Amino acid sequence: MAKATITAPTDAPETVAETAFRAGHVFDELGMAHDPNNLYLQTIDAVLSAAEILEVPHHLQIILAQPKNEIMVHFPVRMNDGSYTLCKGYRVQHNNALGPYKGGIRYHPDVTLDDVKALAALMTMKCSLVRVPFGGGKGGVKIDPRVLAGDELMRVTRRFVAAIAAHIGPDHDIPAPDVGTNAQVMAWFADTYQNIAGIKDRHDSVRVVTGKPIEMGGSVGREKATGQGLVDVVAEILPAEGLPLEGLRFSTLGYGNVGSWAARLMCERGAKLVATMDHTGAIFNDKGMDAELLAEHCVETGGVAGFGSTAAGHTKTGAHTQAGAEAISEEEFYKTKVDLFIPAALEQMIDQERAGWIDCKYYAEGANAPTTPTGERVLIKNGVEILPAILCNAGGVTVSYLEWVQNKQNVSWDIERVDSTLNKHMVLAARRTQLAKHRYEVDMRTAAYIASLDQISKVYAMRGIFP
Ligand code: GLU
Numbered sequence: 001m002a003k004a005t006i007t008a009p010t011d012a013p014e015t016v017a018e019t020a021f022r023a024g025h026v027f028d029e030l031g032m033a034h035d036p037n038n039l040y041l042q043t044i045d046a047v048l049s050a051a052e053i054l055e056v057p058h059h060l061q062i063i064l065a066q067p068k069n070e071i072m073v074h075f076p077v078r079m080n081d082g083s084y085t086l087c088k089g090y091r092v093q094h095n096n097a098l099g100p101y102k103g104g105i106r107y108h109p110d111v112t113l114d115d116v117k118a119l120a121a122l123m124t125m126k127c128s129l130v131r132v133p134f135g136g137g138k139g140g141v142k143i144d145p146r147v148l149a150g151d152e153l154m155r156v157t158r159r160f161v162a163a164i165a166a167h168i169g170p171d172h173d174i175p176a177p178d179v180g181t182n183a184q185v186m187a188w189f190a191d192t193y194q195n196i197a198g199i200k201d202r203h204d205s206v207r208v209v210t211g212k213p214i215e216m217g218g219s220v221g222r223e224k225a226t227g228q229g230l231v232d233v234v235a236e237i238l239p240a241e242g243l244p245l246e247g248l249r250f251s252t253l254g255y256g257n258v259g260s261w262a263a264r265l266m267c268e269r270g271a272k273l274v275a276t277m278d279h280t281g282a283i284f285n286d287k288g289m290d291a292e293l294l295a296e297h298c299v300e301t302g303g304v305a306g307f308g309s310t311a312a313g314h315t316k317t318g319a320h321t322q323a324g325a326e327a328i329s330e331e332e333f334y335k336t337k338v339d340l341f342i343p344a345a346l347e348q349m350i351d352q353e354r355a356g357w358i359d360c361k362y363y364a365e366g367a368n369a370p371t372t373p374t375g376e377r378v379l380i381k382n383g384v385e386i387l388p389a390i391l392c393n394a395g396g397v398t399v400s401y402l403e404w405v406q407n408k409q410n411v412s413w414d415i416e417r418v419d420s421t422l423n424k425h426m427v428l429a430a431r432r433t434q435l436a437k438h439r440y441e442v443d444m445r446t447a448a449y450i451a452s453l454d455q456i457s458k459v460y461a462m463r464g465i466f467p
Contacts, residue, residue, distance in 0.1 A: 019374070023048035026065050039347055040114040042373055043121050050449030053440055056457045059465065064124070064456075067094040067117055073163035077155050089160045091139040093173055094120035097459050098128055100171055101137030102397060104178025104211075105185070107156075108346075111140035115347065119178075122368050123397065126390040129452040130429045132401040137173050139164070145180045154188050161192040168193070170207035176400050177211040179256070179346065183223065186212045207407040210400035219403035221418035222396075227261025227344075228419070229395015230366050232426035233387060234340065235269065237434070238362060246270035249338045251360075253277055254345030255294065255304050258366040258393065262342055263291040275328070275336040278345070281305030282333035283325035294325075334358050341384075343370035350375040358384065365389035380443060388445035390452065391433050398425045 019036035021027060023045045027034060035041060044065050051061050071091040076084045090113055093101040103123035106116070116138045124136025141160050145153055167173060177186055189209045197205040212218035221228070235245055248271040252259040255278045263273045272288030280303025283289070289308070297307045308324030328336075334357035341358055343350055344366030350358070355371070355378035363379060364387040365371065371379070371386070379386055399422055406413055413421075429451070436454075437447035 021045045022052070023061075023065070026061055030062060030065055032065070036373075038114055039369060040118040040121070043118040043369060046373075046445065047121065047125060047449050047453070050442075050446045051453055051457075053442065053446065054450050054453050054457070056453055060457055060460050063460075064095065064121070067092045067120055068096065069093040069167070070113065070117065071164060071167050072113065073160070075159040075163045077152065077159055079152055080149050085143075087141055087143055087156055087160070089139065089141040089163060090116045091164045091167060091173070091175075092116045092120040092137060093167075094136040094138075095124040095456070096135035097456055097463065098124075098135050099133035100135060100169075101173035102127060102132075102134035102176070102400065103136055103138040104176045104396075105160075105181050105189070106138070106140040106178040107143055107145040107153075107180030107185075108140065109142060109144040111142045116140045118347070119368055122390055124456070125449060125452040126394045126397060128455045129390050129432065129448055130394040130398050130425045131455065132398055132425070134174070134397070134401060137175075138178070139175055140178075153185065157185050157188040158192045161189050162196060165193060165196045168208060170201075170204060170404075174207070174400075174404060175209050176397070177257075182257075183211055183213045183218060186210070186218075187216050190216060204407075207404055210403045211396075212403070217403070217407050219399055219406055219413065219418055220415045221422070222399045222403055223257065224261040224265070225399035225422060226258045226366065226393050226396035227263075228265055229398060229422060229426045230258070230262045230342070230364055230392045231265040231269070232395065232423050233392050233430045234266070234362070234364055236427050236430045237387065238340070243339055243361070247272065248340060249274050249288075250340040250342060251275035251277075251333070251336055251338045252342040252344050252366070253333075253349060253370070254343070254367065255298055256344070258396075259342065259344030260291065260295040260298065262344060262364075262366055264295060267291040271340075274338060275333050276304050277330065277333045278304050282328045282330055283307050284328045284332070284336060285325040289325050331357060340364060342366050345370065348372050350379075352378055355379045356382075358382075360384060362387065364392045366393055368393060376445070386444055388433075388448045391429055391444070391448045394429060395422055395426060398422050 048061055073089045074086055076086050120136050120138035127134040186209050190206050193208045194205045206217045211222055250271055252263050255276050273291050275284045283304050294307050334354050337359045340362045341360040342364050347369035350371045352374040355375035363384050368389050432451040433448045436450040
C-alpha cells in the first residue's frame, strides 16, 4: 500500500481557455505575469472577478490587485551548534482601509513572497466579510520549525520581530499565529516588541500581536476559534439544507490546529470523523473516530499515523474500537464517501486529480486557499457545494479581534461571551454570503468575495482617494 502523505499538488494546466485569468486585463495594466499556477494571481483573479460582478470601480480594482507594502528581510540566527543561519522573512500589508493590517505569521520551509501576498489579500477579504475593523496582512519566515530546538525557534522569532518592528504596531499592523507558529511564538513576539517599543508605548504594546497565551493577555477561546468558526458556519448552513450535524460523516485533510478543533467540535455535535490525513499518513474508521483522543495522539507522536493501531479491540479485519482506525492510502482517503470534506492543511492541496477523487456533498475550507482553480472547477462540476475559506476560517481572526479589544480595555471576557460573539460574526457572515449568492446567482466563493467587497468599496467611496 502506498504511504499516504500530504504531497505537492500536481495540477497541470488544462487548456489555455480554462486557465486564462478573467482579470487578465488588470494584470496586463499592472505589468503582472500570467502564471496560472501562481497562488497570488489565482487569488486576485477570483477577487477581481467578483469585483466585476459587483461593478466595483476600476481604480479600486487596481488598488486591491497589489498589496500596499511588501516587506522582505534577511537576518542571521545563531544555531545551537554554534553555526549561523541566514533567514528570510516577509511581512505583506495588503490593505488597511477598514482598520490596521491584520494577519498571521507563518513558519514554513516553502514560504514565498507570492504566497504571503495571496494570504494577506485573503485576510483583507476575510476581515471585511466578518465585519471586524481590520485590514489584511500576512507574514512568514522561510524555516522549518519542526527541525529547530526550542531556543532556536525563540531566537528566530526575536530577530524577525526586530527586523520588522518598525513596520508593525498595536494600532498599525497586528500579527497572529498561522501555520507553524503558536501561542508560545506569540509570547516571544510580544516580549521582543515590548522591549523594542519606545518607553511611552511599552505598557500597551502587548496588543501588537494576538493569539498570545491566556496568562499574557490572550483570549480564552482563541486557540479553538478557527475550527469553531468553521463549525458555526457549517451548523448555520447544512441543517437548513436538510443535513443535520447529528450523524453527519466528515473527513479532514490536516489535523493541526484548525482540523483537530473543527473535528472535536463537530464530534461534540454528534458528527462522525471517518477519515483524516496529515503529513504522517491517512487513517479511517467507518464507525467514527474519537477526535479528542486523536488530538492527544497527535501531540504525543507528531501526527495521525498509528492512531488506534494498538487500541484494545482493534483488529485488522475491520472490527475497530471507537478509538481505533486503520491506515489507508492517500487515494483511499480522498475517495472516502462523506457528507462533508474539510481541507484544513496547506493551500493549493486540492488540485484537479484530488478534486476528482473527493466524494462529498459539502466542502468547507478550513485552510486558506486549499483549492486550485482547476480543482474548484472539478468540484463544482461534480455538484459539491464549496464553503469558501474567507468564510469558514474567519473565526481565528474574529477572536483575535476580541482579544485585541479586551487588551485595549484591560479586561478579560469569559468563554461564553467570546463564543457567542464569535458565533454572531460567523452566522452573519454566512447569511451575507448566502444573500449575495442568491442575489447575484453565483457560487459561494464569488458570493463571499462580493459580500466582502461590498463593505470595502463603500468605505473607499466615503473616504475617496488621498490627496
Ligand atoms: N492566521 C489566521 C488566519 O489565517 C489568523 C489571523 C489572525 O488572527 O490575525 O486567519
